[in-house]
Amino acid sequence: TAPRLGGAHPLAPRGTAVPPTTAVVTAPHLSGEWALRAAAGPPRPFRVLHVEDDVFVRLTLPLQTFDKLGVAYDQAEDGAEALRMVRASPGGYDVIVMDNQMPHTTGTQATLALRAMGFAGVIVGVTGDPAGCAERRAFEAAGLDACVDKTTDGVAVINSIIDEDLERHARGLERVRLGGAAGGAG
Numbered sequence: 001t002a003p004r005l006g007g008a009h010p011l012a013p014r015g016t017a018v019p020p021t022t023a024v025v026t027a028p029h030l031s032g033e034w035a036l037r038a039a040a041g042p043p044r045p046f047r048v049l050h051v052e053d054d055v056f057v058r059l060t061l062p063l064q065t066f067d068k069l070g071v072a073y074d075q076a077e078d079g080a081e082a083l084r085m086v087r088a089s090p091g092g093y094d095v096i097v098m099d100n101q102m103p104h105t106t107g108t109q110a111t112l113a114l115r116a117m118g119f120a121g122v123i124v125g126v127t128g129d130p131a132g133c134a135e136r137r138a139f140e141a142a143g144l145d146a147c148v149d150k151t152t153d154g155v156a157v158i159n160s161i162i163d164e165d166l167e168r169h170a171r172g173l174e175r176v177r178l179g180g181a182a183g184g185a186g
Helices: 055-065 079-088 106-118 135-141 152-170
Strands: 004-008 019-025 034-038 047-051 072-077 095-099 122-127 145-150 174-178
Touching: 047 055, 047 079, 055 072, 055 152, 072 106, 079 095, 079 106, 079 152, 095 106, 095 152, 106 122, 106 135, 122 135, 145 152, 152 174
Parallel strands: 047 072, 047 095, 095 122, 122 145
Antiparallel strands: 004 019, 019 034, 034 174
């Protein structure tokens, strides 16, 4: 569907209009609706943060995703380190690819904290937890944009999400969650 420009929107807080320079879009793999608006200031490099405690996955996933797409990325070994990195990063991250089952701070805890901090970028959960289990449902509800399995199909979805966000970034647009929701898949 074509984006709607400006006006009232059902996901915006009551009485709040979406500015006329903002396009409201939906993406089939992302939960909720987001507004796109012209980014303020000069363009900055597109950046991804990969959060994973498993050394093998930290080595192999970037080869299949970030390196393949030619995007710059940083890595964190758990959610606590990811939170420190996001707070310390002046330019921020466009996409965070997050494992769930990690020591110290889980993906669920880190995602809740990121959304509470106002992080509006894409967070993709990557997990080996089976669909429907309590841990995965909690992870998905924490504010993920998408949750994928640690499979070849999951890697393909990650590539698609990053590619779409790269395109948005190249057009000088930034994402803003409608209604200012701090968490929860919508």
